[in-house]
Amino acid sequence: MMRVFEGLRFRRIESPIHSLDPRSKAVFLLVLSVLSILYSDPLTLTVLLIIQIPLVCMARVVKFWLNSLRGSAVLMIFIFGVNFLTSYFYMGGFTFDGLTMAAAMTIRFVTLIGAFSLFFLTTTPEDLSLALERLKIPYDICFAFTAAMRFVPDIALEAQSIMDAQKSRGLELEKGKILERIRNMLPILVPLFIRSFQRSMELAEAMESRAYGAIRKRTSLYELKMFRNDYALIAFSITFMLIIVAIKNF
Amino acid sequence: MIEVLDVYYTYPNGFTALKGVSLTIDRGECIAIMGENGAGKTTLIKHFNGLLKPTKGAVSVDGSNTMDLSVAQLSRKVGLVFQNPDHQFFSETVEDEIAFALKNFGFQEDEIKRRVDQVLERMGLIHYRQSSPFNLSGGEKKRLAIASVVVFNPDYLVLDEPTIGQDYLQKREIIEIIRSFLKEGKTAVIVTHDLEFVVDLRPRIILMSQGRIILDDTADKALSNLKLLDEASLLPPQITELAYRLFNPPGLEGVLDEKDLMKIIKPLLTRRVKQQ
Numbered sequence: 001m002m003r004v005f006e007g008l009r010f011r012r013i014e015s016p017i018h019s020l021d022p023r024s025k026a027v028f029l030l031v032l033s034v035l036s037i038l039y040s041d042p043l044t045l046t047v048l049l050i051i052q053i054p055l056v057c058m059a060r061v062v063k064f065w066l067n068s069l070r071g072s073a074v075l076m077i078f079i080f081g082v083n084f085l086t087s088y089f090y091m092g093g094f095t096f097d098g099l100t101m102a103a104a105m106t107i108r109f110v111t112l113i114g115a116f117s118l119f120f121l122t123t124t125p126e127d128l129s130l131a132l133e134r135l136k137i138p139y140d141i142c143f144a145f146t147a148a149m150r151f152v153p154d155i156a157l158e159a160q161s162i163m164d165a166q167k168s169r170g171l172e173l174e175k176g177k178i179l180e181r182i183r184n185m186l187p188i189l190v191p192l193f194i195r196s197f198q199r200s201m202e203l204a205e206a207m208e209s210r211a212y213g214a215i216r217k218r219t220s221l222y223e224l225k226m227f228r229n230d231y232a233l234i235a236f237s238i239t240f241m242l243i244i245v246a247i248k249n250f
Numbered sequence: 251m252i253e254v255l256d257v258y259y260t261y262p263n264g265f266t267a268l269k270g271v272s273l274t275i276d277r278g279e280c281i282a283i284m285g286e287n288g289a290g291k292t293t294l295i296k297h298f299n300g301l302l303k304p305t306k307g308a309v310s311v312d313g314s315n316t317m318d319l320s321v322a323q324l325s326r327k328v329g330l331v332f333q334n335p336d337h338q339f340f341s342e343t344v345e346d347e348i349a350f351a352l353k354n355f356g357f358q359e360d361e362i363k364r365r366v367d368q369v370l371e372r373m374g375l376i377h378y379r380q381s382s383p384f385n386l387s388g389g390e391k392k393r394l395a396i397a398s399v400v401v402f403n404p405d406y407l408v409l410d411e412p413t414i415g416q417d418y419l420q421k422r423e424i425i426e427i428i429r430s431f432l433k434e435g436k437t438a439v440i441v442t443h444d445l446e447f448v449v450d451l452r453p454r455i456i457l458m459s460q461g462r463i464i465l466d467d468t469a470d471k472a473l474s475n476l477k478l479l480d481e482a483s484l485l486p487p488q489i490t491e492l493a494y495r496l497f498n499p500p501g502l503e504g505v506l507d508e509k510d511l512m513k514i515i516k517p518l519l520t521r522r523v524k525q526q
Contacts, residue, residue: 158337164301165338167321168330169398170354187350190340194384198336 007068007113008120009153016229017059017122022131024230025119028055031237032115035244036108042100044244045107051240052114061121068117069110080106125149130224139218147203155196162191251276252298252328252406252437257307259293267293269461270307277405280432281439282448282469285458286483291441292333294458295408298439299328312405326355329404333411335395339383344375344394347383351402365401373397373427389420396427407431408439413447421447445473449487449506457482470504 012018017025036048056065083105087098125146132142166187167173173184252275259268267290275281283291296302297309300316300323309316311327332338341347345366352362370376373393378386383394392412400407407428413421421444428438428451442448448455448469455472457465459482465472473479476494479486486494493505493514505511 161332161334161337164296165330165332167301168299168325168332169338169351170322170325170402171350172320172322172354187338187340191337194339195336 007064007071007117008149010124011061011064011121012124013060013122015059015061015122017055017118019229020122020233021224021226021230022123022127023134023224024226024233025123026131027234028237029115029119031241033112035241036111036115039244039248040101040104040108042104042107044248045104045111047244049107049111049114052111052118056114056118059118059122061118064121065114065117069113072109072113076106076109079109120149126222127224130220130222133220134224151196151199154199155192158195159188159192162188162195251312253308253310254294254297255308255310257294257297257304257309259290259297259302260305267461268297268304271458271461271463272307273456273463273466275406275437275439277437278432278435279437280428280451280453281437281456282451282453283439283441283456283458284443284445284448284482284484285464288460289458289482290461291458292410295330295410295439295441298324298406298408299330300324301330322354325351325404326402327404328406328408329399329402331396331399331407331409331412333414335383335391338395338398339391342382343380344383344386345370345379347394348398348401351398355402357402365403369397369401372430373400374423388415389417389423392416392420393423393427396424400427400431404436406437406439408441410441411443412440413442413444425450443484445479445484445487449473452506457484469506473506474503 032048032052036045039045056062080102083102084098087101088094091098128149129142129146132145133139163173171184171187173181173188175181176184252273254271254273257268257271258266260266267288269290271290271294273294283294285291293302297304297316298311300309300319300321303309303317311319311324316324339347341350348366348369349362352365357365366379370379373396375390375393375397378390383391386394392415396409396412409424409428412424416424425447428440432438432451438451438453440448440451440453452469455465455467455469456463457472457478464482465475465478467475473486473490476486476490485491487506489507489511490505493502493511497514505514
């Protein structure tokens with residue numbers, strides 16, 4: 001599970017993908033997401049997955065990207081299992097259709113995880129916030145969003161410390177029936193929530209002491225600007241979408 | 251006895267925190283593990299109760315390899331107290347917080363009550379038994395964290411940075427807790443930056459740097475090695491530093507607190523007074 005979070009965390013690497021405008025990357029992400037929800041045959045979905053690979057390589061985040069896919073392996077198996085079983089009961093037995101359907105759902109999931117992972121691995125939280133502001137979203141909301149993203153790895157680390165402390169007091173997380181296991185999560189979740197509240201209070205105080213909200217209209221140090229590469233990616237995304245739609249519908 | 255044999259540990263992110271650490275901790279010893287941030291101290295102590303298992307090498311507690319035992323089994327013997335008490339409190343009352351480990355280890359109800367009472371008394375928390383752990387002061391929280399481990403009476407007590415955020419009086423209280431624990435013939439391992447704090451206990455000093463042990467010696471010898479302390483980014487006790495400035499080294503060892511210094515200075519001063 002931690003791996004998934006790791007795969008969504010920004011990595012500071014110099015690459016043509018990292019220096020793209022978040023808006024152009026968002027267009028690409030949007031195109032992939034829409035297409036992968038629109039179509040549900042394994043072939044199209046696989047194409048949507050494969051098309052990401054050159055970008056992942058260009059961004060030099062192959063390791064992290066694969067890690068986030070690997071981290072969601074449990075969910076993949078779950079999705080495959082549930083879909084396969086549903087088809088088994090609906091279609092009355094093992095069928096090729098049932099198998100392809102389950103496979104397609106799993107590939108769809110991988111495609112989406114991959115696309116989001118690529119986006120977040122290569123986009124700084126600050127850029128993301130700027131992009132959201134450009135979309136006329138109120139700054140408070142943009143800030144809350146980026147702060148949340150920013151704290152995910154910290155909270156993951158904290159969860160680890162809490163688990164270590166409770167295990168050292170004899171808590172066994174892998175033991176017992178399902179109900180007992182859920183109850184055993186309490187000693188982990190309570191401190192984690194309390195720490196998160198404390199942290200947000202601390203953050204609020206620190207922000208106020210730096211005059212957050214003192215003036216209504218904020219300006220930013222950096223302005224987002226689209227370059228040639230950005231237009232190229234947007235053009236590519238739209239063309240790609242048109243081609244897929246064309247192939248699928250005619 | 252805890253035996254650490256040529257242990258290497260690499261975190262999943264690829265960082266190697268321990269690079270060939272060997273160490274034997276005997277029953278009844280008092281040990282201070284010191285060193286700069288990131289030296290591998292916390293990584294090392296997490297091997298003592300099996301939270302981490304060595305990538306290479308072996309750790310054994312009283313003869314059994316930590317690979318073969320669960321964290322719960324090992325924790326029964328090796329009690330680890332972590333740095334931040336806020337990372338473990340979840341109960342509604344101080345009492346329940348202390349009883350948590352006992353319940354996990356399957357103690358009987360009346361035994362739990364007896365032990366909780368005893369430890370509340372010992373740690374000076376008796377008036378807070380019905381309070382919420384979150385309403386305690388920083389010092390009380392620390393004592394509660396220690397209490398919640400001491401209560402199951404482990405043979406080894408391992409404390410990670412117990413003095414962080416504690417004032418002088420609270421530090422003295424922690425020292426007294428450790429001292430009384432040692433008096434029972436138990437073993438204490440303390441991870442700390444705080445030399446002034448450990449001096450009173452005269453522990454065996456393990457100095458770590460970049461994943462290796464660079465010194466393993468008595469407090470008298472280790473804390474007088476100013477050059478090595480400097481390399482490990484540690485400040486010597488102020489008295490030691492003063493003694494060094496007063497009486498040119500080398501040849502001065504084990505002057506760690508005011509009593510040691512008195513022993514040297516008093517004869518000199520009385521001679522001077524007599525001469526006058």
